Amino acid sequence: MYNKPQYPQYLEAFWTQQAQDVLGPRSLTALREHVWALSTQFTAERPEHFSNYHRSAWTLLAYGLYFFPQSWVRLRYPLQELFEFRGWQPKLSGSAQGLKILDLGAGLGATGLSALAYLSGRGYAHVQLHAVDHSAQALEALEKLHRACYDTFWPGSQLKIYRESMLRVGPEHPRLGKESFDLIILGFSLNESHAQAEFDDKLFFLKHLTQLLSPSGILLILEPALKETSEALQRLSAELIQKSNLFSWGPYLHQGPCPLLSKGDVWTHEVRTWRIPQKLQQLGTPLFKVLHELKFSFSALGKRGAPALSEMGHTLRLVAPPYETKSVYLLKGVAQDGQIHSYELQRRDAPRARMAFLKHLERGDFVHIPVFKTLPGHEHFRLQAPEDIILLTP
């Protein structure tokens, strides 16, 4: 099991300083209305065309203090999962060049820089980050942050920025077309760049992008946890796996479609608790009820398959929070066979400390169930003891 990702204090300090430089003596809370406007745009409003919301300095700061930390930490969940649970080992794509990341719709750099910091922290030297966005203001802020934290987070790294539409990126792109990337990230940008696009257009775009992947590279797409965006992502991934010789590296262990797609009222997404950065709390408290949960959906695809996990017992990704009554504890997840399984444990006689621990399992965790009894229906199982639920991821 690995650690839950945290948002570094150093970055909070950077964005606080940027805000102070612009706001002067005014309180940070002056940014609240911009946080609200952006949040409405990302969720309820969902315009046909997203404007360059980084053009206004105040909106950019609202993003930096409120949305940037969330993207930074969200990206870490699937990235850590790939390295520390799925056994992903990106090979060096060019002997002397080190790893290469392409971040499309990079914005202020929350996803690309988070990946860069993680890889640098794992000992990869000379990592290159290629950041594409159509907002000049966003890329300028990204460059500033990369410079400011160079020694702390990504020593020896290189940043290349491209101010243009990400729709142009593919094998024919004059500068990026010849590159081979170990990690291509679409961090909450696909739903904006393709807000009105048909399924086939998105598929065509993603297929093209995968031609820029190195043989062991991964395309990592994060999207908002809304039903519409999460399901669209799972449908696209299923099609890419079926028709484009790509392999799924997440969110599931199997290669077929997400089984929740046929359920209608529930859909796959992660819900992660985190330590809320202080400034985010200050900005969000009167506006939003739930700040302690990070929600998102993701898909990770590669040209090669992931190493197989042990076939002993069941390993599953939780697709619902644990459900408890006075007498029963219930878990629901998608196992290696691609089916939704549920596991029931009688709480009677179970040690309290263990039950308290199990209560905090989260949607998106992987657990291993070594022994179980099959109940009628083949997708329903009974557990003998709470020790038969082994948490594998944070």
Ligand SMILES: C[S@@+](CC[C@H](N)C(=O)[O-])C[C@H]1O[C@@H](n2cnc3c(N)ncnc32)[C@H](O)[C@@H]1O
């Ligand atoms: C929600 S932000 C995400 C930024 C960053 N990846 C993150 O997670 O914080 C979406 C970004 O995509 C960019 N974007 C949207 N459509 C684009 C397009 N067609 N070409 C380039 N950038 C685009 C926006 O400017 C914005 O910076």
